[in-house]
Amino acid sequence: MRKIFCLWPDFVNLQPIYQRKGTRQFIVEIPYGHVENNVLFRSAFGQVEALKLKELSEEEITDAVSFFEAKFDKLKQKLDEIEDKINTQSNKGSFLSSLQNIEETISSHEGLGDYQSQLDRIAPLKALLGDYIQKNRAKNTDIKQALLLELEVVLTNNDQEEAFEQIKDLKSRWLKTGSPEQSTREELEGKFKAGVDSFYEKRNTFTADKQMLVNARMEEYQSIIAEIKSFIDKKAFQHTFEKVKELQKQWKDIGRIPEADFKAINDTYWKVTQEYFEKQKKHRNAERKQKSKGEKESLKAKTEILEELKVLVVSTFGSDHKAFEALKTKWKNSGHVSRKAHPEVHESFMQLSREWQERGFIWNLTQKKNKGFAKKETKDQYKDLLRVVRDLLQRDETELKSFHENMGNMHINKGSFVDMLNDKLQVQQDKVALKKSLLKECQEKIKQA
Template identity: 75%
Template sequence: MEIPFGHVENNKLFRSAFGQVEALQLKEVKEDEVAPAVAYFIAKYDKLKAKLDEIEEKINTQNNKGSFLSSLQNIEDSIPTHDGLGDYQILLDRITPLKSILEDYVQKNREKNTDIKQALLLELDVILANPDQEEAFEQIKDLKSRWLKTGSADLSVRTELEEKFKTGVDGFFEKRNAFTEDKKMLVQARLGEYQSIVAEIKSFIEKKEFQKSLDRVKELQKQWKEVGRIPEKDFQSINESYWKVTQDYFDRQKKRKNSDRKLKAKDEKESLKAKNEILSELKELVQNAFGCEPKAFDALKLKWKNSGHVSKKVHPEVHEGFMQLSREWQERQFIWSLAGKKNKGFAKKDQKSQFKDLLRVIRDLLHRDETELKSFNENMGNMHINKGSFVDMLNDKLKTQQEKVALKKNLLKECQEKIKQL
């Protein structure tokens, strides 16, 4: 049968290529399954198109147009891998001018908001000069309401405007501490800060984050002294909690240091030997991970944890080897689980059939990962940043994506070899 925007090849239904987007395999089909499969994927395309129609309608009819920009972007990003049959190029052609309209709308709104906030700052200067505190208080409340209702200003001046407004308003309320209502607000803010300090220290204890939290706890102790006074009845209770939690923290910190000293005293050669033996066991386990119960892997993880300290700086290859094998284990487990979900009766099939099912799953995942890698490389090529932590983060992400592709290729080759042997 003739399939609009698609074709069947080797009993596989494909969405045809368009523009810069490659053909996408949708499903393996028998001859009598083609028609219902085509109808199903046409329906999926229609659903996506209806979603775009709905967003376009809202853009044309609603005032807050900028809020739909991310939804429009999400649809555009999904099109290269969307499993449907239809004219996706038309959708892209519709999205492009809509995005341009919204981006222009957002920019103009920000310019308008900048003008409004600059005018509000002039009003604030007049209010702060008003000697009548009660009248000024009502004016400040109205001004704050209008400021909050005004959207974001242009990014180039946003921080400056917000800081000027905050400085002015904070200064007004500091002068008005004699009024009961403002005193209550100040007390609640201080009490909240006290509670936040106690909660943060408690979270370090609950998460057992002692190694990197000591400097932060010392900062929190300084903050505690600088928060300010609150009524004695409120302070007594929170102060008791504070001293209890800090004492608990430092007691546990002391135990951790003692424990660390004992671990470091352990013979590192013995630990290194033990970890290398575990790596050999783990490598063998990973090679047979398809269909394997996770208990064996969990046992090796516990064994690794209890095998003693080995310096990451001196022996980085040992720790990296463990992490790489762990990631490969998890990937194989995920692929096995996904094959079970996608293929009815998978668990009861013979090995050769199972590896064929695994092969299809790995191909799909490899295609997805290669597409993401290509897109990532293109995006990085368009950036003009050559230093800083952001670049380091991008490089780490690129490396991770490259490793995912390499692992999928190796697994693909392994399954192909298994099928030949069975």
């Protein structure tokens, strides 16, 4: 047997290639996998065995690895999205099945990446959701027990029309309430269903009661049509779109009435809703044009505020907090200006705000370090400020130098991590530039005093 070596491009380590009787056999190590005898494998991890991904030639290795790394990244991104929703949304329990699906997928997922770290992320998230769901089910159990008590009272009501409305309300609240604890679920659902069924059985024994139900449903249909018509008559299109969509859902849920009656009222309903949506669309278009016109006025107002802020930042050295807050409020109330169309306006405001905060920090720090600072003459105040700025500048320059040295020792030339480092570097450079500018400003103020 003769041993030779081969260096594969970029991601592959130097590995021995064994040649025997004219047949080349090789093993190439790659991150989270390897190529053996022209077959790409995903590495084993935890209790999961190595997984065969693809048979390939030597020339296909680079493209194949990139392909399977991308598949892993897609799975990781999906987990990132679920984790973000768990952390930010209120209906956390609905994401448990998605989390479990990813966990079950990992053992057979065809990709290249750190799958173990993804499993390590999933475990605490499942525990969190399990606790959340358990607490919700305990709360839902209490709510449904209270609804059963209400149902008992409703069943004693001899006013069938009033009781019917109460039953509808109870059913709505019951359905909106989530699942109770598993041990009581069947009992609670059985009691509620039995109570509601007993009401309808009693009610359906009377012909008059049946007609009353038809009348009640007809009134609901008519009330929905009337409400949509009222929006049209009042030209109330701005905040009624979602309400109309909800009314459409209610229309579907009202229930059956005689076919002839339903056809007539349903034709009226569709004409009214079509008219509403057509006029609502025209209203939105007009609103967009008005918004575009208003944005020009807002841009002018914000530009004027920026000029005021520039003067305030320089003239008060960050000490007039009330004036700054007043300008912030004025900025918020000056109307909408698109960030995409006018990024420089928003960036100028942020830069001036950051400078204000930095100046305010220096002013307050100088007050703490120099007793009686507020009562000193302007020249003496700027002398104190000068010393503090000089110390802070020296500290920032030292940190900037260390940052440059650390980045120079890194061998990463792409990716979000490098972007983050560049952003931090820019922040540090801005801090040094501002301190130098403030140093000159203090020196000029001392000369002028």
